[in-house]
Amino acid sequence: MRAGDTIMALSSGALPAGVAVIRLSGPLVRTALTFVAGSLPKPRHLALRAIGASRQLDQGLVAFFPAPHSFTGEDCAELQVHGSPAGVKAILAELRTQGLRLAEAGEFTRRAFENGKLDLVEIEGLGDLLGADTEKQRQQALARYDGRLTAEIDIWRDTLLDLRAEIEARLDFSDEGDVSEDLPEHWQVQLADLELAIASAMASVESGRIVREGIRVALAGAPNVGKSSLINALAKSDIAIVSDEAGTTRDVREVPLDIGGQLFLLLDLAGLRATESRAEAEGIRRAEQAIASADVVLWLRAPDVPDVPRPTTNGRLLVVGTKADLGPVDGQDLSVSTQASQGLDTLVKTLGTLGESLAGAEPALVSHERDRAALANALDALAETRNALGDWELAAESLRLASAALERLIGRLDAERVLDRLFASFCIGK
Ligand code: GDP
Ligand code: ZN
Numbered sequence: 244m245r246a247g248d249t250i251m252a253l254s255s256g257a258l259p260a261g262v263a264v265i266r267l268s269g270p271l272v273r274t275a276l277t278f279v280a281g282s283l284p285k286p287r288h289l290a291l292r293a294i295g296a297s298r299q300l301d302q303g304l305v306a307f308f309p310a311p312h313s314f315t316g317e318d319c320a321e322l323q324v325h326g327s328p329a330g331v332k333a334i335l336a337e338l339r340t341q342g343l344r345l346a347e348a349g350e351f352t353r354r355a356f357e358n359g360k361l362d363l364v365e366i367e368g369l370g371d372l373l374g375a376d377t378e379k380q381r382q383q384a385l386a387r388y389d390g391r392l393t394a395e396i397d398i399w400r401d402t403l404l405d406l407r408a409e410i411e412a413r414l415d416f417s418d419e420g421d422v423s424e425d426l427p428e429h430w431q432v433q434l435a436d437l438e439l440a441i442a443s444a445m446a447s448v449e450s451g452r453i454v455r456e457g458i459r460v461a462l463a464g465a466p467n468v469g470k471s472s473l474i475n476a477l478a479k480s481d482i483a484i485v486s487d488e489a490g491t492t493r494d495v496r497e498v499p500l501d502i503g504g505q506l507f508l509l510l511d512l513a514g515l516r517a518t519e520s521r522a523e524a525e526g527i528r529r530a531e532q533a534i535a536s537a538d539v540v541l542w543l544r545a546p547d548v549p550d551v552p553r554p555t556t557n558g559r560l561l562v563v564g565t566k567a568d569l570g571p572v573d574g575q576d577l578s579v580s581t582q583a584s585q586g587l588d589t590l591v592k593t594l595g596t597l598g599e600s601l602a603g604a605e606p607a608l609v610s611h612e613r614d615r616a617a618l619a620n621a622l623d624a625l626a627e628t629r630n631a632l633g634d635w636e637l638a639a640e641s642l643r644l645a646s647a648a649l650e651r652l653i654g655r656l657d658a659e660r661v662l663d664r665l666f667a668s669f670c671i672g673k
Pocket of ligand 2: 471
């Protein structure tokens with residue numbers, strides 16, 4: 244990135260469109276906006292302007308956001324013009340004559356990071372928000388973008404500084420006898436409270452993951468119990484292959500479903516049975532893996548198909564009797580018939596309730612693997628501090644490590660690698 248130059252982008256998506264939003268950021272924004280819109284509008288107010296310097300190209304609304312109170316922290320502007328491919332092209336060409344260049348993916352957000360407007364955790368929240376498909380994902384992403392985790396981390400970092408100050412004082416003055424060797428009584432309490440706070444934030448990582456990635460629901464059982472038919476009926480479309488021939492579903496197929504604002508991934512697995520076929524055996528091996536790691540297993544049994552041994556799972560288990568039009572099966576928690584359209588609403592409702600309990604009522608504070616790893620490092624370092632009391636060098640060093648883990652999480656340390664990967668998934672103009 245060439246810092247300090249002025250960037251522009253069509254931020255509103257593909258043309259033609261009702262409205263196109265052109266975004267600018269950098270030191271040349273004032274002169275460039277004056278050039279194409281006649282004069283600078285009052286800061287943070289929309290003004291209707293003829294757009295075009297030598298000839299009128301369009302008319303539209305322009306807004307100017309002077310530094311530092313802008314998204315990037317630099318001078319920024321937005322032009323809302325008609326979403327015409329030719330019009331936008333002509334406006335960008337005029338802006339280019341003023342020394343502006345097209346932005347790279349995520350470059351506006353990168354500038355916001357570099358100017359301290361957003362930290363790494365908040366940028367990840369923004370990325371999640373842009374990619375949110377379900378209501379739960381939107382809530383969780385917005386909470387992160389809004390700085391809920393950042394605010395917690397700030398408190399923890401302050402506490403770490405307090406704790407360190409006491410230790411560092413003992414390092415500096417222990418020879419001179421100015422500081423009593425014993426730590427003040429509240430120090431231990433503060434350390435314990437901090438460990439507790441971080442540990443309880445980490446407890447939400449599972450629900451956070453489930454909201455971001457979806458609840459994995461394995462539909463499993465013997466061949467021909469009706470897995471594909473049930474997935475099709477649930478998705479109300481022909482996504483999975485339905486066939487009379489046993490053993491068609493060899494790959495693990497994922498069907499995404501939004502139930503009550505929560506993402507579910509229904510896994511249509513190979514039917515389990517003894518087989519001579521190498522390909523089918525591979526499908527069965529994958530099915531067993533998927534069952535083991537699923538959040539929920541729907542174990543399907545049909546009246547016209549002998550049951551098979553059920554593999555173990557860490558997920559919640561529901562026994563679903565299929566083909567209820569043919570009769571019940573032993574031990575069913577629920578029964579459905581895709582042919583007679585029975586029991587599907589109850590099954591969806593049951594999944595929805597399960598989803599609410601797995602995802603939690605409140606947006607999770609911690610939802611990325613990166614969060615979990617950083618907080619685990621911080622906790623390890625704090626445990627080391629506890630063991631090192633008396634050895635002030637070591638205690639100070641482990642407290643520094645705990646701080647570094649939190650700094651890394653918000654991007655104060657080693658942010659480049661994470662940012663590069665993150666912005667690869669951002670769109671131009673964000
Ligand atoms: P899978 O191998 O477990 O995926 O099973 P399929 O969904 O391919 O279904 C196997 C057979 O059972 C097909 O012939 C379906 O038509 C039939 N089938 C599926 N659902 C029902 C049902 O609700 N009632 C009846 N009577 N037959 C069903
Ligand atoms: Zn199938």
